[in-house]
Amino acid sequence: xxxxxxxxxxxxxxxxxxxxxxxxxxxxxxxxxxxxxxxxxxxxxxxxxxxxxxxxxxxxxxxxxxxxxxxxxxxxxxxxxxxxxxxxxxxxxxxxxxxxxxxxxxxxxxxxxxxxxxxxxxxxxxxxxxxxxxxxxxxxxxxxxxxxxxxxxxxxxxxxxxxxxxxxxxxxxxxxxxxxxxxxxxxxxxxxxxxxxxxxxxxxxxxxxxxxxxxxxxxxxxxxxxxxxxxxxxxxxxxxxxxxxxxxxxxxxxxxxxxxxxxxxxxxxxxxxxxxxxxxxxxxxxxxxxxxxxxxxxxxxxxxxxxxxxxxxxxxxxxxxxxxxxxxxxxxxxxxxxxxxxxxxxxxxxxxxxxxxxxxxxxxxxxxxxxxxxx
Numbered sequence: 001x002x003x004x005x006x007x008x009x010x011x012x013x014x015x016x017x018x019x020x021x022x023x024x025x026x027x028x029x030x031x032x033x034x035x036x037x038x039x040x041x042x043x044x045x046x047x048x049x050x051x052x053x054x055x056x057x058x059x060x061x062x063x064x065x066x067x068x069x070x071x072x073x074x075x076x077x078x079x080x081x082x083x084x085x086x087x088x089x090x091x092x093x094x095x096x097x098x099x100x101x102x103x104x105x106x107x108x109x110x111x112x113x114x115x116x117x118x119x120x121x122x123x124x125x126x127x128x129x130x131x132x133x134x135x136x137x138x139x140x141x142x143x144x145x146x147x148x149x150x151x152x153x154x155x156x157x158x159x160x161x162x163x164x165x166x167x168x169x170x171x172x173x174x175x176x177x178x179x180x181x182x183x184x185x186x187x188x189x190x191x192x193x194x195x196x197x198x199x200x201x202x203x204x205x206x207x208x209x210x211x212x213x214x215x216x217x218x219x220x221x222x223x224x225x226x227x228x229x230x231x232x233x234x235x236x237x238x239x240x241x242x243x244x245x246x247x248x249x250x251x252x253x254x255x256x257x258x259x260x261x262x263x264x265x266x267x268x269x270x271x272x273x274x275x276x277x278x279x280x281x282x283x284x285x286x287x288x289x290x291x292x293x294x295x296x297x298x299x300x301x302x303x304x305x306x307x308x309x310x311x312x313x314x315x316x317x318x319x320x321x322x323x324x325x326x327x328x329x330x331x332x333x334x335x336x337x338x339x340x341x342x343x344x345x346x347x348x349x350x351x352x353x354x355x356x357x358x359x360x361x362x363x364x365x366x367x368x369x370x371x372x373x374x375x
Contacts, residue, residue, distance in 0.1 A: 004140075004183035004210050006242050012356040014234070014261040017348045020211075020242055022140050023181040024080070024088045027055040029242065030258045030347050032340045033090060033266040038063050039073075039083040042271050043329040044337070046085045052306070052334065053341035056088040056140075058266045061133050062097035066116050066123070070136035078138030090141035090266075093130045093172075093187075096148050096247070107147065109164070127171035139182070143213065144172035146187045151221045158191035158216075165189045166203040173207050183210035185244060191216055192225055194232055201236035211242040214262070218247045227256055234261035251280055251343055255363055258347050259356070270340050274333030277321045279308075281339065284367050286314075288332065293318040306338035307331065 008018040020027040034041045034049055037060040041049050049057065059079055064070060073082050079089055098105055098112050105114035111126030125133075130145035146165040149157055169186050176184045186209035190196030204212060214233050217226045226248075234243050244264035245257050254265055270280065277289040281301040286293075288300075296314040304310075308317065308331040321328040350359040 003180050006211070006240065008240065010352045010354075012351045012354050013259065015258050015347070015351045015356045016261060016263060017351040018242075018263070020088075022088045022183070024086065024140055025055065027088055027264075028344075028348060029263040030254075030344050030351075031055060031264050032254065032344045033058045033264065034337055034340075035060075035266055035268045035271065036083065036085075036089075037268070038067070039079060041333075041337075043275060043326075043333040044271070046083060048334060049085075049337065050087065052337040053345060054087075054337065056090060057085055059083075059089050059091045059137065059139065060097065061091050061094035061130060061137070061143075062125075064091075064137060065094065065125075065133050066118055070133040074136040074138070080138060088140040089138075091134045091137055091139040091143065092246070093134070093143040093145040094125050095130075095146045098125060109167075111145070111168075112147075127168045128175040131172055131175040135179075141183045141185060141211070142176060143185050144169045144176075144187055144209070146189060146215060148189065148216050148219065149191070150219045151191060151216075151225075153191060155191075155193060155196075158189075158193060159196055162189040162191075162196050162200050162216075166200060169204060169209075170207050173209070185209055185211040185213050185242075187213045187215040187246070188233060188237065189216045190233075192221060192229055194229075197229065197233050198236055201233075205238060209241070211244060211264075212237040213244040213246050215246050217245065218249055218253075223253060223256070226253075227260070230257060230260040230262065251340070252364070252367070254340070254343060255347070255360055258351075259360060270336035271333045274331075274336045275329040277328070277332065279317075279332050279339075280336050282363075282366055288314065288317045288321050288328075290318075300335055301339075304335065304338065304342075306335045308335040 005021045010017050018029050033056050034054050036057045076082050105112050113124045127145040134142040145168050147161050149161045186204035188200045190200045237243050242263045245262045248265050249267050279286040279300050293314040299309040301309050350356045
């Protein structure tokens with residue numbers, strides 16, 4: 001089986017475009033990964049997700065290990081077959097979800113013990129167990145197991161957590177072994193502290209990974225602080241490996257991240273917002289639940305070719321949302337994922353042409369024109 005590789009095709013300032021090659025297909029970067037938490041992107045069929053332009057999905061180790069279990073998925077042929085997705089899948093390590101169980105977990109040098117949010121049953125994740133779960137799932141890109149404190153946190157807490165995560169990264173690397181066709185990514189930690197980020201990057205590079213994530217952001221610090229870290233953190237990571245910003249974000253987060261050298265993103269926002277009546281467009285956000293849309297014959301975005309915009313009016317989308325019909329979440333999620341993929345494709349094209357700075361200025365100017373909603 002061929003090995004995982006990354007080709008950097010063009011740069012424009014810090015913005016980069018390239019291709020991640022995997023046996024299951026190429027991933028064009030910058031890339032946005034829709035989140036399939038429980039082996040499904042909510043409100044979407046797998047072929048519909050592919051139709052938006054997605055090259056890769058994210059699956060969630062924590063949720064899948066609890067239900068239906070990694071062992072069951074393995075017996076049924078692996079996660080790709082189980083969820084009918086034949087393109088690459090990245091799985092997170094479970095560390096972030098366990099972090100959110102602050103009152104239900106116990107952290108030690110060995111790993112984390114916690115109680116299931118589903119039935120209260122007791123479980124343990126160690127670096128070794130996380131690697132085993134992700135192997136059973138058949139993930140193409142595996143994330144090393146880490147510990148991620150919510151911000152704000154004290155410098156001592158962040159330093160202690162980062163150094164524990166680096167020890168876990170080494171154990172993850174050892175447990176992962178040599179798996180041709182599969183990749184293991186390390187995760188940089190260090191909160192908002194530049195020297196701790198540098199220490200983390202040095203430790204990860206010494207271990208050696210197929211790609212590197214910037215972790216520990218989008219955990220309460222706000223966009224300005226996040227961008228402050230991204231002004232230097234990606235530069236600490238190898239230029240010839242993919243750089244992944246975990247759990248981000250809104251459209252302007254993606255553009256700002258790409259401007260600072262990030263290649264990969266994931267976030268639940270486009271699907272979660274679709275289910276709650278919020279649509280992202282090139283001119284800003286539309287809240288379809290607002291009464292102003294009930295007689296509006298226009299599409300969400302006249303320049304968008306997704307099924308929601310091509311076939312339905314705002315009035316219809318408002319109606320089915322208010323009537324709590326399932327098609328509302330389906331159409332709005334499809335639109336949001338289509339918009340995110342279109343945004344990534346647009347950035348790939350302008351980086352290749354050396355026009356990213358102008359694209360970024362136009363992106364912000366269009367959104368600053370005002371509320372897209374009134375007729």
